[in-house]
Amino acid sequence: MSAFFVHKEAVTQWIRHLARSNTVYFPQRAGQSGFRFKPVKETTEIQFDRYQPTLAPPGKKLAPAEEPLFRYRKQGDAAPELVPILDQSPRILAGVRPCDLKGIHLMDRANREGHGDPHYLTRRTHTILIAHDCLQPCDDSCFCDAVGSLGWRDNADLFLTSLEDHILIEVRTGPGETLIQGMNFPVCTDVAAVKSRAEAQRAQPFGRQFHADLARIPAIIASQWQAPVWEKQVERCFSCGSCNLVCPTCYCFDVHDDFDLTDPNAGQRTRTWDGCMLPQFAEVAGGHNFRPNPAARQRHRVKRKFEYLTERFAEGSFCTGCGRCGRQCTTDIDIFNIVNDLIDHAEANS
Numbered sequence: 001m002s003a004f005f006v007h008k009e010a011v012t013q014w015i016r017h018l019a020r021s022n023t024v025y026f027p028q029r030a031g032q033s034g035f036r037f038k039p040v041k042e043t044t045e046i047q048f049d050r051y052q053p054t055l056a057p058p059g060k061k062l063a064p065a066e067e068p069l070f071r072y073r074k075q076g077d078a079a080p081e082l083v084p085i086l087d088q089s090p091r092i093l094a095g096v097r098p099c100d101l102k103g104i105h106l107m108d109r110a111n112r113e114g115h116g117d118p119h120y121l122t123r124r125t126h127t128i129l130i131a132h133d134c135l136q137p138c139d140d141s142c143f144c145d146a147v148g149s150l151g152w153r154d155n156a157d158l159f160l161t162s163l164e165d166h167i168l169i170e171v172r173t174g175p176g177e178t179l180i181q182g183m184n185f186p187v188c189t190d191v192a193a194v195k196s197r198a199e200a201q202r203a204q205p206f207g208r209q210f211h212a213d214l215a216r217i218p219a220i221i222a223s224q225w226q227a228p229v230w231e232k233q234v235e236r237c238f239s240c241g242s243c244n245l246v247c248p249t250c251y252c253f254d255v256h257d258d259f260d261l262t263d264p265n266a267g268q269r270t271r272t273w274d275g276c277m278l279p280q281f282a283e284v285a286g287g288h289n290f291r292p293n294p295a296a297r298q299r300h301r302v303k304r305k306f307e308y309l310t311e312r313f314a315e316g317s318f319c320t321g322c323g324r325c326g327r328q329c330t331t332d333i334d335i336f337n338i339v340n341d342l343i344d345h346a347e348a349n350s
């Protein structure tokens with residue numbers, strides 16, 4: 001596929017140009033507290049270098065917090081008629097960092113499993129991804145390199161790498177190519193040399209690292225069901241569920257039906273995000289709760305990311321190392337520290 005080496009100002013103009021005829025999301029400052037993926041407007045500041053992690057990952061644009069699934073109507077004894085509600089509006093997610101690119105890949109896999117989720121997959125089909133490399137860790141919370149997300153490229157339609165006042169644009173798919181058409185960008189004649197210069201600027205080591213190889217972590221966590229680490233790590237937990245809400249690979253949801261008050265035979269089913277750290281998450285009919293205390297819920301969350309889903313999908317880790325859960329937790333509970341504590345406890349007791 002082709003590659004171009006383009007001055008940053010021209011890339012900024014290109015993103016604005018795309019936004020005139022497409023919905024383009026790009027990380028932008030939102031209030032005092034951080035960045036969010038918001039639609040690009042004519043006045044939007046397109047900033048490639050001073051990246052700060054967004055509150056929510058870009059993949060949440062493919063699975064909104066609340067969405068209608070279908071409308072239904074029942075007539076007589078016939079089976080109810082179901083009319084699915086599918087969002088076919090096109091969008092471009094630009095400025096997606098490697099950890100979040102991998103997060104979207106993991107959500108693609110989870111949502112394609114079995115019968116597949118038509119609501120997610122319809123949005124995904126109509127979404128183009130413009131990713132951007134990280135040469136420095138975004139802050140002290142991330143650990144993307146430790147879980148193998150830093151080098152993730154696979155599902156990018158276009159992959160951008162900043163090098164001083166230029167950006168290398170690598171075209172990876174046909175839809176990516178269509179976004180470049182007509183721009184007359186200068187072709188990059190030596191992609192390997194540009195990449196090598198960028199690689200020389202990448203921080204080493206890149207952010208936080210685990211105390212054990214990633215490949216060993218699922219087995220270590222599986223051996224630590226009774227470890228005191230679980231209780232110790234949730235002493236401060238409020239069970240607020242913020243860690244679930246900001247995670248690029250959390251996808252649990254609840255559903256409810258709204259009856260049409262003017263027609264009792266018709267209505268709509270809607271789903272909303274749910275989260276395994278919330279106290280009611282594992283409560284079933286009759287009032288029994290399978291995970292009534294925070295330590296059991298934290299154990300379940302960590303095992304989903306580093307053991308259950310990691311083994312089911314064989315993707316190295318179902319945590320992308322984005323650091324959002326630790327960053328957003330009001331009491332500084334950090335999944336990276338939990339995993340390292342479990343590794344230390346396992347090695348001390350082996």
Ligand code: SF4
Nearest residue numbers: 237238240241243329
């Ligand atoms: S964000 Fe922190 S306090 Fe809230 S549920 Fe998660 S670990 Fe507990």
Ligand code: SF4
Nearest residue numbers: 247319320322323325
């Ligand atoms: S568990 Fe935490 S660090 Fe891992 S992907 Fe989810 S939010 Fe990011």
